[in-house]
Amino acid sequence: MELYLGYPIFIWEGLINFVSVVVAGLVIAFITTFYLKKKDEKTRVAGVILEKRVNAQHEILQFVESNTQKFEMLQSDAIILRELILSHDLELPYDPQIQYADIFSSVDKFHKFFHGFESILEKHKLWLDLKVRHQMLLMNSYFASINAMLVSFNRLPLPNGVKLNEEDFTVLGNKLLLILGAGLDEEFNFLVMDLEVLMVNSIYKLDLTRPKSGFFSKRKASKEVKRVENFLYNESLLGEYIRITPILIIQILQAYKNIEINIEEAMDYYMKVANTSGTDKPHSFI
Numbered sequence: 001m002e003l004y005l006g007y008p009i010f011i012w013e014g015l016i017n018f019v020s021v022v023v024a025g026l027v028i029a030f031i032t033t034f035y036l037k038k039k040d041e042k043t044r045v046a047g048v049i050l051e052k053r054v055n056a057q058h059e060i061l062q063f064v065e066s067n068t069q070k071f072e073m074l075q076s077d078a079i080i081l082r083e084l085i086l087s088h089d090l091e092l093p094y095d096p097q098i099q100y101a102d103i104f105s106s107v108d109k110f111h112k113f114f115h116g117f118e119s120i121l122e123k124h125k126l127w128l129d130l131k132v133r134h135q136m137l138l139m140n141s142y143f144a145s146i147n148a149m150l151v152s153f154n155r156l157p158l159p160n161g162v163k164l165n166e167e168d169f170t171v172l173g174n175k176l177l178l179i180l181g182a183g184l185d186e187e188f189n190f191l192v193m194d195l196e197v198l199m200v201n202s203i204y205k206l207d208l209t210r211p212k213s214g215f216f217s218k219r220k221a222s223k224e225v226k227r228v229e230n231f232l233y234n235e236s237l238l239g240e241y242i243r244i245t246p247i248l249i250i251q252i253l254q255a256y257k258n259i260e261i262n263i264e265e266a267m268d269y270y271m272k273v274a275n276t277s278g279t280d281k282p283h284s285f286i
Contacts, residue, residue: 049127050203056124057132057199063120064192067113071105073098073182085179088248091237093186101188104181107150107173114143129202134224135195141228142191145238146180152249156266159259168256175252180241187237 073081078098085092092098103113121136128136150173153164164172181188233239250266253259 052127053129054203056127057203060120060124060136061196061199063116064195067101067103067109067116068188068192069102070099070185071102073100081179081182085183088244090179090183090241090244090248091186092183098182099185100178100181101185104177105174107170107177110143110146110150110177114147117143129198132195132198132202134227135191135198137224138228138231139191139195141232142236142238145232145242146177149180149242149245149249150176152246153253156250156253156261159261162257162259164257172252172256175256176245176249179248180245183241184237 075096078096081098082092082096085098086095103110117136117140121133121140125133125136153169153172153176158164231239233242246267247263250261250263254261
């Protein structure tokens with residue numbers, strides 16, 4: 001019988017096999033424990049993100065829905081407004097009915113909604129996925145473009161002796177806003193519905209993959225701005241209205257103050273202030 005250090009070889013072989021099994025078991029146990037811990041950590045993080053996302057999106061939808069109650073104008077009151085809308089080649093989605101969301105019923109309500117939407121996006125953007133954030137950025141820019149139209153009355157040259165006070169700006173803004181609300185109602189509904197669908201998908205299809213660049217990084221933001229501008233000016237109905245409303249604004253002001261404004265001079269002044277031409281779009285609303 002062969003011996004090694006005074007012990008039979010088969011004992012050494014058995015000892016080596018035993019140690020190998022123990023080491024292999026320890027390695028497997030370590031790897032398994034590490035993997036399970038990592039998996040548990042991912043599950044925990046996913047749970048936190050999901051909870052934050054659900055709460056954030058619930059607050060956003062609650063805010064949007066509470067401010068977008070629908071109204072329909074009485075037929076007797078809608079006749080003149082309907083003629084005005086159609087005469088300027090604006091859309092009337094439910095013709096002859098005129099429907100609009102509550103935020104378009106007054107400048108005050110629109111401003112409260114617009115600033116509230118900006119604030120809620122800033123508050124919850126960290127917990128929203130990229131598609132939802134893009135949709136909210138798009139909607140925010142949409143509302144910003146409408147808000148820019150409301151200040152257009154301040155850009156027009158008035159005849160000598162004619163001035164507009166705060167009450168005048170409010171009345172004129174209310175008139176323009178109601179027209180925009182009626183003409184854009186269907187598109188506005190689609191924007192809200194798309195947001196709801198994206199939010200539901202972001203919950204049931206939770207994606208924790210880290211993006212290559214932050215959503216608001218300089219390069220990413222530049223691409224997002226271009227996508228938003230392309231939608232606003234080339235795809236949306238609002239983009240068509242941006243080109244049409246200057247004439248409408250002038251006519252609303254003329255009718256309200258019972259004054260005559262030289263259309264060509266007013267348009268020239270308006271486009272210079274807006275940094276654009278009569279056939280082009282403003283460079284940026286974002």
